[in-house]
Amino acid sequence: MRARRPTIVDVARExxxxxxxxxxxxxxxxxxxxxxxxRIRAAIDLLGYQPDERARQLRRGRTQTLGATVRSIxxxxxxxxxxxxxxxxxxxxxxxxxTGDDPEREREAVMAMCRxxxxxxxxxxxxxxLAYLQPEIDLGxxxxxxxxxxxxxxLDTVLSDNRGGIRQAFxxxxxxxxxxxxxxxxxxxxxxxxxxxxxxxxxxRDLGESVDGMVHAGPVHTETVAAALDxxxxxxxxxxxxxxxxxxxxxxxVRCLGTAFGSTTLVGFDDFALVDLLPAAFTxxxxxxxxxSETILELFRDRLARPTAPVRTVVVPTALIVRGRQEALx
Amino acid sequence: MRARRPTIVDVARExxxxxxxxxxxxxxxxxxxxxxxxRIRAAIDLLGYQPDERARQLRRGRTQTLGATVRSIxxxxxxxxxxxxxxxxxxxxxxxxxTGDDPEREREAVMAMCRxxxxxxxxxxxxxxLAYLQPEIDLGxxxxxxxxxxxxxxLDTVLSDNRGGIRQAFxxxxxxxxxxxxxxxxxxxxxxxxxxxxxxxxxxRDLGESVDGMVHAGPVHTETVAAALDxxxxxxxxxxxxxxxxxxxxxxxVRCLGTAFGSTTLVGFDDFALVDLLPAAFTxxxxxxxxxSETILELFRDRLARPTAPVRTVVVPTALIVRGRQEALx
DNA sequence: ATGAAAGCGCTAACAG
DNA sequence: CTGTTAGCGCTTTCAT
Numbered sequence: 001m002r003a004r005r006p007t008i009v010d011v012a013r014e015x016x017x018x019x020x021x022x023x024x025x026x027x028x029x030x031x032x033x034x035x036x037x038x039r040i041r042a043a044i045d046l047l048g049y050q051p052d053e054r055a056r057q058l059r060r061g062r063t064q065t066l067g068a069t070v071r072s073i074x075x076x077x078x079x080x081x082x083x084x085x086x087x088x089x090x091x092x093x094x095x096x097x098x099t100g101d102d103p104e105r106e107r108e109a110v111m112a113m114c115r116x117x118x119x120x121x122x123x124x125x126x127x128x129x130l131a132y133l134q135p136e137i138d139l140g141x142x143x144x145x146x147x148x149x150x151x152x153x154x155l156d157t158v159l160s161d162n163r164g165g166i167r168q169a170f171x172x173x174x175x176x177x178x179x180x181x182x183x184x185x186x187x188x189x190x191x192x193x194x195x196x197x198x199x200x201x202x203x204x205r206d207l208g209e210s211v212d213g214m215v216h217a218g219p220v221h222t223e224t225v226a227a228a229l230d231x232x233x234x235x236x237x238x239x240x241x242x243x244x245x246x247x248x249x250x251x252x253x254v255r256c257l258g259t260a261f262g263s264t265t266l267v268g269f270d271d272f273a274l275v276d277l278l279p280a281a282f283t284x285x286x287x288x289x290x291x292x293s294e295t296i297l298e299l300f301r302d303r304l305a306r307p308t309a310p311v312r313t314v315v316v317p318t319a320l321i322v323r324g325r326q327e328a329l330x
Numbered sequence: 331m332r333a334r335r336p337t338i339v340d341v342a343r344e345x346x347x348x349x350x351x352x353x354x355x356x357x358x359x360x361x362x363x364x365x366x367x368x369r370i371r372a373a374i375d376l377l378g379y380q381p382d383e384r385a386r387q388l389r390r391g392r393t394q395t396l397g398a399t400v401r402s403i404x405x406x407x408x409x410x411x412x413x414x415x416x417x418x419x420x421x422x423x424x425x426x427x428x429t430g431d432d433p434e435r436e437r438e439a440v441m442a443m444c445r446x447x448x449x450x451x452x453x454x455x456x457x458x459x460l461a462y463l464q465p466e467i468d469l470g471x472x473x474x475x476x477x478x479x480x481x482x483x484x485l486d487t488v489l490s491d492n493r494g495g496i497r498q499a500f501x502x503x504x505x506x507x508x509x510x511x512x513x514x515x516x517x518x519x520x521x522x523x524x525x526x527x528x529x530x531x532x533x534x535r536d537l538g539e540s541v542d543g544m545v546h547a548g549p550v551h552t553e554t555v556a557a558a559l560d561x562x563x564x565x566x567x568x569x570x571x572x573x574x575x576x577x578x579x580x581x582x583x584v585r586c587l588g589t590a591f592g593s594t595t596l597v598g599f600d601d602f603a604l605v606d607l608l609p610a611a612f613t614x615x616x617x618x619x620x621x622x623s624e625t626i627l628e629l630f631r632d633r634l635a636r637p638t639a640p641v642r643t644v645v646v647p648t649a650l651i652v653r654g655r656q657e658a659l660x
Numbered sequence: 661a662t663g664a665a666a667g668c669g670c671t672a673a674c675a676g
Numbered sequence: 677c678t679g680t681t682a683g684c685g686c687t688t689t690c691a692t
Binding site: 007008009019020023024026027051052054055056057058059060 | 684685686687688
């Protein structure tokens, strides 16, 4: 026979006070008699009482909880780490769910959070449409999108300057004398994939270079990247430099290039740990994760304070981190 | 003026039925009149009703939620990924919190989960003592430890066969003719660090080799690993092979060895993505993450079913993944 | 400063 | 099959 979980009533009885007094003490009300305070504390310890968060939240309305959806809970997520810390400092709990880049799972996760009445949701949008969130937003849910814009619903949004990052890479490479600059990256149905590929096309045109066969955007796998590299290799005028559109592409490219890698001029979008362990160092376009997470929480707080203010989109600059030999093209 | 969130009462009124009927429908009770069903569905859509999970859980008792603590939410966690999927299949939500390897944060996270009345907690123990969990366990909380044993409280536990993994590495290396086998790894205050270092010492003794200066266990940083490598290098009879105690150590070792890396016989504990991108391939002792996560959930379910059964510890074998050139020592 | 009592939104007896 | 109603454990007026 297992003991019943002690409730606030048990504590009150044990301490010989009313539940209201216990509640006050638990919630840090200063004006509880010192003697009562001691007796209540003792009762709590004796009974091993832990307030039921569900009941408190139900009664209070607010949950003091921030939900977040990310692609995968099993992969590194610097933005989230920073947000996690700052949220704790604000007295918010966080609950994280993964979407696996599946719109259906994203929706399930988001609605599950709504049913738990989280105060806000940070979302890295996967689905085309987030319209189903509108009623929740009208009811006071605060939603901040990051990494990708929401599309069909007005949301505060934090984005990296994808086009600016590509510009930095082009500036860097053209300064070294490159003009034939190729690109391999993510599917253009994904916002970041589109922005980056499109930026590359623009710069190639500005340089008066042909775009034909130079920009490869699609799902990233070993085979697709290998195929793209092969196409580039066979071009009448092959590229002298390559930009990879995200970390996964960079890794696949390094893998495919193998020993040829060291002699390729590469700039990768996204910095990541271990880059320095690869056979040769290379330059990267780094996203400013710290600033991104700060901005996310700033938008969240502002929205909480002024629910009717117009939505904002903040674009955070990227930084070019130059690594490896910087040989001018001869 | 923001609209109030609709409750089950609003839905009932709108549909012209009782709240009980709405509740029944929501909870998948089959025997609700077809006409009512239609009207209730319409009311739910019209109002944008989302049941309040806090209230349901409070009323029902069980939360159908599984909590998990991990070292970092920002780092890859294969075990968790698998558990996440299986938990969903079981109809359980998961809530994950990170400990940052800090016993204090671990305790806070665990107690926060208890206050939310999660049905179970999967814990990768950090703190020396988990005694504070005993009252919760007595109250019916199911706790499963993984990766490290709990120490002072009886818990179902899933462990990798750390000593077995080291044995596999020694078998492999001695078959190649190595006898002077060194080790660099994690602090021995951490369970896995201790097990692995101690296993290495045992095997060296069995081989009749001196252990002096061959086993380096401590915090893993670039400097400490470099220092350890330096010591090994200066030994009267330097080692011919090196075992690294975890992924972090492996990476630091690779980093420190630099170009000398290719000519070192290395076996690393833990397999990880990107190993094949390093300048030279090497053999690893891989933990069986799939089997570990299955076992975790199995223990969880069994405990839920039979709360008083004796606790079990399951040790999951490791696998040696041989990579790179396998030159016998000459 | 403390207590009594009214709910928060929901589910589960219990009647009918 | 449906409705009525008593709580789940807590916070928060409203009195005192």
